[in-house]
Amino acid sequence: MSGRDSERAVPRADTVLSDARVQAAVGRLGDRIVKGAVHAAQARVHNGEIAAGGVVDEVLRTLPATAASLRPVLNATGVVLHTNLGRAPLSAAALEAIAASAGYVDVEYDLATGRRAARGRGAVVALLDAVPSAEDAIVVNNGAAALALVATALASGREILISRGELVEIGDGFRIPELLEATGAQLREIGTTNRTRRDDYATAIGERTAIILKVHPSNFAIRGFTASVPVRSLAELGVPVVADVGSGLLSADPGLPGEPDVESWLREGAHVVTSSGDKLLGGPQAGLIFGRAEFIARLRRHPLYRALRVDKLTLAALEATVRGPAPPVRRALAADPAELRRRAAVLSDELRGYGVSAQVVPSDGLVGGGGAPELRLPGWAVALPMGYAAALRSVEPPVAARVEDARCLLDLRCVPAADDASLVAAVVAAHSLVPGSC
Numbered sequence: 001m002s003g004r005d006s007e008r009a010v011p012r013a014d015t016v017l018s019d020a021r022v023q024a025a026v027g028r029l030g031d032r033i034v035k036g037a038v039h040a041a042q043a044r045v046h047n048g049e050i051a052a053g054g055v056v057d058e059v060l061r062t063l064p065a066t067a068a069s070l071r072p073v074l075n076a077t078g079v080v081l082h083t084n085l086g087r088a089p090l091s092a093a094a095l096e097a098i099a100a101s102a103g104y105v106d107v108e109y110d111l112a113t114g115r116r117a118a119r120g121r122g123a124v125v126a127l128l129d130a131v132p133s134a135e136d137a138i139v140v141n142n143g144a145a146a147l148a149l150v151a152t153a154l155a156s157g158r159e160i161l162i163s164r165g166e167l168v169e170i171g172d173g174f175r176i177p178e179l180l181e182a183t184g185a186q187l188r189e190i191g192t193t194n195r196t197r198r199d200d201y202a203t204a205i206g207e208r209t210a211i212i213l214k215v216h217p218s219n220f221a222i223r224g225f226t227a228s229v230p231v232r233s234l235a236e237l238g239v240p241v242v243a244d245v246g247s248g249l250l251s252a253d254p255g256l257p258g259e260p261d262v263e264s265w266l267r268e269g270a271h272v273v274t275s276s277g278d279k280l281l282g283g284p285q286a287g288l289i290f291g292r293a294e295f296i297a298r299l300r301r302h303p304l305y306r307a308l309r310v311d312k313l314t315l316a317a318l319e320a321t322v323r324g325p326a327p328p329v330r331r332a333l334a335a336d337p338a339e340l341r342r343r344a345a346v347l348s349d350e351l352r353g354y355g356v357s358a359q360v361v362p363s364d365g366l367v368g369g370g371g372a373p374e375l376r377l378p379g380w381a382v383a384l385p386m387g388y389a390a391a392l393r394s395v396e397p398p399v400a401a402r403v404e405d406a407r408c409l410l411d412l413r414c415v416p417a418a419d420d421a422s423l424v425a426a427v428v429a430a431h432s433l434v435p436g437s438c
């Protein structure tokens with residue numbers, strides 16, 4: 001067929017768009033996305049890659065599932081809080097709360113009086129119920145925003161005392177000391193990298209001291225000849241103590257020994273405690289600030305708070321996470337190794353039935369996301385030849401696997417059991433893409 005003939009054979013965009021199924025897609029995804037898919041399909045007919053009669057099917061096949069480009073991924077890495085995969089997956093309760101608050105909602109409106117009400121009061125009350133030692137709390141955009149607000153409102157133009165062992169880089173080049181200095185506060189470094197004593201703080205305290213900041217080194221551990229000063233001792237020094245637990249653990253968890261929590265640090269005497277709303281709390285991205293009423297009031301009054309506050313969707317998801325059933329993060333952390341092994345065996349059997357070389361192997365999961373760096377979470381995985389790792393990212397649903405010892409491991413810890421069938425389907429689809437596997 002000559003170029004002209006094939007051009008003539010290309011169905012007109014109007015014709016394709018008038019198809020009822022394509023119209024339905026326009027209603028769901030909007031004009032632009034569907035037209036883009038139509039033009040791409042027309043180009044494929046023009047290039048002789050598909051038949052003219054297959055245009056509508058091609059359009060429907062290539063349309064995205066939603067009008068946003070983010071794609072759900074099966075997390076088979078065994079890393080519970082995977083920064084590149086959006087950290088904490090939300091609970092069903094949080095999702096429902098988001099959907100219910102997506103429209104007009106009484107986020108700042110008292111339905112009894114018809115007057116303005118304190119914004120997001122429900123989320124704050126839920127947080128205070130979960131952290132009884134906190135007199136008050138506020139919610140901002142993320143953990144970094146919580147630190148920025150605290151440093152700006154409480155220490156701008158003055159000094160923050162911080163141990164040299166707590167000058168932490170969180171990840172992707174984000175350094176807490178740089179953030180603090182950007183607020184106009186001066187850092188005064190205390191002690192040495194491995195050892196800081198109470199006296200080091202005591203002698204550094206002067207007129208310009210605004211706060212003592214204790215930062216949990218959440219993503220590394222220093223071992224050997226070390227010393228740091230507990231919140232309890234810092235609180236005796238007569239200067240407000242701000243403590244950053246990082247993780248979002250609201251109260252002590254025996255399954256996470258050594259991870260500090262908000263309630264315990266407040267009880268030890270911290271005036272203010274900051275944390276993330278996701279990470280170990282398992283909620284939406286947010287920064288939580290708890291503490292004495294007078295300090296929280298100063299933060300709430302500061303103009304920067306208006307720039308850092310969260311939207312109604314975050315407030316809804318956060319409240320539902322704190323009040324609702326255990327979120328996926330908690331379930332993944334507590335997954336029963338025997339059950340993971342049983343699922344790995346069933347999946348391997350099934351995959352071998354499709355000609356995939358699959359084996360059940362032990363696999364240690366990680367908390368990830370800058371939490372509990374030393375904690376190993378014993379579990380089980382399905383091991384495939386290494387070539388599957390890349391292929392698995394290109395199938396539907398995409399799967400992020402772990403490559404270890406030249407194998408592709410599918411660690412089941414963070415894959416909900418309800419998704420096992422999708423995981424098998426993804427591996428079977430990847431099987432045909434792996435050179436030499438068929």
Ligand SMILES: *Cc1c(COP(=O)(O)O)cnc(C)c1O
Pocket residue numbers: 142143144145170215216217218219244245246247275276277286287369370
């Ligand atoms: C993760 C973390 C932060 C930053 O929190 P984000 O929610 O990622 O902004 C701050 N401090 C500590 C100790 C952390 O672990």
